[in-house]
Amino acid sequence: MSDRDPVISCHNLWKVFGTGRLPALSPATSAEELRASGHITAVRDVSLTIERGEMLVVMGLSGSGKSTLVRCLARLIDATSGRVMVEGRDIGAMTEAELIDLRRRKMGMVFQSFGLLPHRTALENVAFPLEMRGQDRASRIARATEMLSLVGLQGRESYFPRELSGGQQQRVGIARSLAVEPDIWFLDEPFSALDPLIRREMQDEFLRLKAMVAKTIVFITHDFDEAIRLADRIAIMKDGMVEQCDTPERIVMAPATEYVAKFTSAIDRARVVRAGALARPVQGRAVEGAALSGHSTLHEIARLIVCDPRDHVPVAAADGGLMGLMDRNEALDILLGPAA
Numbered sequence: 001m002s003d004r005d006p007v008i009s010c011h012n013l014w015k016v017f018g019t020g021r022l023p024a025l026s027p028a029t030s031a032e033e034l035r036a037s038g039h040i041t042a043v044r045d046v047s048l049t050i051e052r053g054e055m056l057v058v059m060g061l062s063g064s065g066k067s068t069l070v071r072c073l074a075r076l077i078d079a080t081s082g083r084v085m086v087e088g089r090d091i092g093a094m095t096e097a098e099l100i101d102l103r104r105r106k107m108g109m110v111f112q113s114f115g116l117l118p119h120r121t122a123l124e125n126v127a128f129p130l131e132m133r134g135q136d137r138a139s140r141i142a143r144a145t146e147m148l149s150l151v152g153l154q155g156r157e158s159y160f161p162r163e164l165s166g167g168q169q170q171r172v173g174i175a176r177s178l179a180v181e182p183d184i185w186f187l188d189e190p191f192s193a194l195d196p197l198i199r200r201e202m203q204d205e206f207l208r209l210k211a212m213v214a215k216t217i218v219f220i221t222h223d224f225d226e227a228i229r230l231a232d233r234i235a236i237m238k239d240g241m242v243e244q245c246d247t248p249e250r251i252v253m254a255p256a257t258e259y260v261a262k263f264t265s266a267i268d269r270a271r272v273v274r275a276g277a278l279a280r281p282v283q284g285r286a287v288e289g290a291a292l293s294g295h296s297t298l299h300e301i302a303r304l305i306v307c308d309p310r311d312h313v314p315v316a317a318a319d320g321g322l323m324g325l326m327d328r329n330e331a332l333d334i335l336l337g338p339a340a
């Protein structure tokens, strides 16, 4: 593909914790062998590429290696073996000064523990990375005030972290990372402490930002609905490995492993599958009447599908071009379950 523009990639990445003598790491090295030598395998031989403007969501059970993988990608921790490239540069080979510069200029991070400075107010916390960048006081205060209001914390600028609830502290963390407009964003369950309404608002805000500027985002969540709303691709991890890294649609419609199939079995496919994915070549059939939007999920257009009298319904892309015909029965099977 000519329009590929990888921003982050990792190649055969391993992160093994433990202090004893480490056996050679290869795909043949088993977790048992490593355990026997006193090691815990957190990330195991992971290779993936994240394109510019892409939002990759990392999912998996607790302990599957999500945080460790993302921390290696940001080089908050050093990988045991393998390579991480950011915009064409091997970050494992960067000096501390280069790394600090890269983080300041390009990267934003929000982690589960909010990492706020306890003796600084919410406003000062948000302004802090701008101060680090050398931005003047007036402009950083203005920017921090704007970001706090964006996350719904206007009026709480002078509160200290201890005076804020967990969800409010999390929002200060999000505002702080938004303030620097990073090109690359690492987010480890950034919305976990938010109540559902605010969580959805923050997701919308993310989608809005993502549509406006080509940010590259790696996002960890436990929440499949959140993943489906936000992700361009989802990476499903198990025992430190990436079982499948694919679009949400393919994850649920074409799971690569039994584990992925099980992991996604409770998901309502109609909320994931877009009409465009069911568009098939016309093959001489009549194309008549109004087309459905290929971008809509079957759930969003359920009523139209159920009420449509046609067996094959035209599906159109955003520019109005015909994507193909959707077999209505195939869509109904996904919406309602296969006919008995």
Ligand SMILES: Nc1ncnc2c1ncn2[C@@H]1O[C@H](COP(=O)(O)OP(=O)(O)OP(=O)(O)O)[C@@H](O)[C@H]1O
Pocket: 017, 018, 040, 041, 042, 060, 061, 062, 063, 064, 065, 066, 067, 068, 069
């Ligand atoms: N500093 C550490 N020292 C030793 N083992 C660690 C360390 N950090 C993580 N691990 C182990 O590595 C494995 C992966 O942990 P990690 O935190 O990456 O999982 P996770 O998928 O992010 O989990 P969660 O969803 O609970 O945050 C776990 O078995 C964990 O116990």
